[in-house]
Amino acid sequence: MSTGLSDALRVLVQWQSTPNQALAILQLDPDLPFPEVLSEEQCERMTFVLNIHSDLGTIFDAPEDRSGYMSSPHDDPYYEGKSPLELISTGDLTVFERVCWHIDAMRVL
Template sequence: MIRPKQTTEITSNQVHTAFKAVLNILHKWHCTTEEMQILLGLKRSTLFKYKSMPEKASISQDLTERLSYLLNIHAALRILFSNPDSIYGWVRKPNRAPFFNGKSAMDIMLQGRVVDLWAVASRLNAERGGKS
């Protein structure tokens, strides 16, 4: 018997919960408002509106992807490190790995493109390998 391809639909409630979680992570990364805007791809007024009423946020595909990558970065860091200072501090530390070339993950992510978030998440996922 051929089964239909299953798709995973993300509910609006799940995305709003993810948005709140990412705001908490960005706070722990000591992000400024400007950095949050860049990482989330939002205008200042939109960011403040969403922060005050996350359940009313209009979540675009772009923002959904950004939230996903930021959550994946955080999850990988929690697997790689047990110390909260390392979990939340790693993104700002200069990194000598070839991809980073002395820059921090935050430096890379603040270039503002979704692909930059993907690149950092991919490097961390490769680093963690089979750890879970």
Template sequence: MTAAAIQAQDFSKSQCAAGLRAALNILDKWKASCEQACHILRISRSTYTRASQKESAWEVSLDSDQMQRISLVLNIHAALRLVFDNPENVYGFPSMKNHNEFFNGRAPLDIMAQGDMISLYETFRRIDALRGAQW
């Protein structure tokens, strides 16, 4: 399923919470700050804080844009796991400065944290292209 095909109404509040927690767990392993994570996923600091707590009964409603952002984070993580064998690169790559076109010396995490969907999608597209050695 592509990120564009996701409709928020197709997900229950508990499914939204599970997706959000999975994305935040990945972002945490990428060493994203709270502010970066909030910009990437377009969530409030209070939602970030509540999702980061371990109470299992917590639920949240998310809109289709937020669910697409979660999907892109999960897909970036999946692409990195296919490209790299070691956890240091899987989790370290997003915070490493990248001198390829588009990144221009910036880290993928910094590009994603700009907060707009285009930056997040283009980061995914560039990382996904690594699977086919298209760089």
């Protein structure tokens, strides 16, 4: 298992992701969750997880705020009362990109 994949999975655990959510987020096959070679899309998804994690580290000082942000529902119109984790768990790469960009934009506010 690649270091990046293990780091992304560690982050997903911190975000309180279920195993099924983690599989959907990273587009991993339940029968082979730790592939020797990741596809380009899997690498992109892994990068999104790690970038969001890094961004949250610059936005929030408290570790519980960093990890809790992703699993907490938000009133922000973008999230429509859902948690970012719930949105990215749909597996839709476009939604995942938008959540990543939204959180990245929070750094500059």
